[in-house]
Amino acid sequence: MTTGAMTVSSRRGMPEKRRAITRSARAVFGREGYARASVDTIALEAGVSKRTIYNHFADKEQLFQTVALEGAEQVTEAVGELLERHLRKIVDLREDLIAFGLERVAAVAEFPDHFALVRTIEAEVTRIPPIVLEVWKDVGPLSSHKKLAPYLREIADRGLLVLDDAERAANHFNLLTITDVNQRTFYGALPLPEAEAAEIVVDGVDAFLRLYRAQD
């Protein structure tokens, strides 16, 4: 098979095949869970031979860890962009926070394979080497969560919020919006009408503002 041409860029670095493998692995690990996911299935869906997978990765576990870390980085980067886009310059605080919250929630739906994988990671949490888990949390959810704090700090410095501890406020914002939605949908695994998601976010933002909005 694969008698075709493959005109460009094949033998450089190691992309193409490797990317196909990680893409497929992300999908299969997320869909089936770690134990059920078979390397044969991953190979099939990647359009690659099983042997090639073992040429790129030592074993199933290392493949899983690689995919988990890559996905975490991608999402964290996307969240970083959302922060810049919505909270760099504040026009209307409530509107901007709501817009950020909505896009933050939508981001879960835009990386469905990754967030299915997150559920798998959480299920495997006791079997993942502690160091790996720590790194994943750091580059993933922890990083996404913490990045919000400095934006809130700056908004507070401009007099729009009153907060003693920006990290705590960021935590509260996250709990009242994204965490609430994720908890109800299991990271997007179950459908939630967009209107309800929006209602939750608006509720959360309003609660957040009652907690931290400057009185004037």
Place this chain on the structure above:
Amino acid sequence: MTTGAMTVSSRRGMPEKRRAITRSARAVFGREGYARASVDTIALEAGVSKRTIYNHFADKEQLFQTVALEGAEQVTEAVGELLERHLRKIVDLREDLIAFGLERVAAVAEFPDHFALVRTIEAEVTRIPPIVLEVWKDVGPLSSHKKLAPYLREIADRGLLVLDDAERAANHFNLLTITDVNQRTFYGALPLPEAEAAEIVVDGVDAFLRLYRAQD
């Protein structure tokens, strides 16, 4: 094996063996996850033959569902007792809410097998029949969460809280306390120093009170 006496209560109803099976199944499903958990292991740890398991349950899946539902009921009942104990009669609102929150968090540690199973359920969420999942949510987490609302309503009626929507307030309380802790520890799978858990609960309660305490 089992040549012993077993003096009392064996052939009535069907407990004893069945309870041993569900206890063991809860532990193994929680520890290993659904796919990895082997019926042989469950039988071994239950001190029961594999055949006996299949005499009580149709298959692995039904055993899993049974265990999931039983555990959810137990925890919901325990949470109900905590509510009665701490929020029936309010002495000092903040103290009582903190005490409730702390015990609520501690309850996760007191049912470690069940909450390990919860992680497994969440991972299997797309493979669990929708009706079963709905029932589980209803008797389990949803019920535990919703039970808080009427207590808050009553506290508000006594003038200690100001809230338009008791359900929303209950949701906020849960998010700011138990959900925060559960998210950080993966339902108790990872250790969290008790002091830190307490700090989170106190933080959460104080945020909740800033949201809803009567201005007096």
Place this chain on the structure above:
DNA sequence: TAATCATTACACCGACCAGTGCAATATGGT
């Protein structure tokens, strides 16, 4: 004692799976 029924040990089937070895093939650089 006899009959009933839960339980047991044990062997077994069919299926799946992680990982390997190897020889053939394809590909890109020179």
Place this chain on the structure above:
DNA sequence: ACCATATTGCACTGGTCGGTGTAATGATTA
């Protein structure tokens, strides 16, 4: 054309697992 390397197909091993069939054992009840 030649070489180094990536990839492929495929068979194979050793192991696990869900579920079943069966004959024997033990206890309970009448």
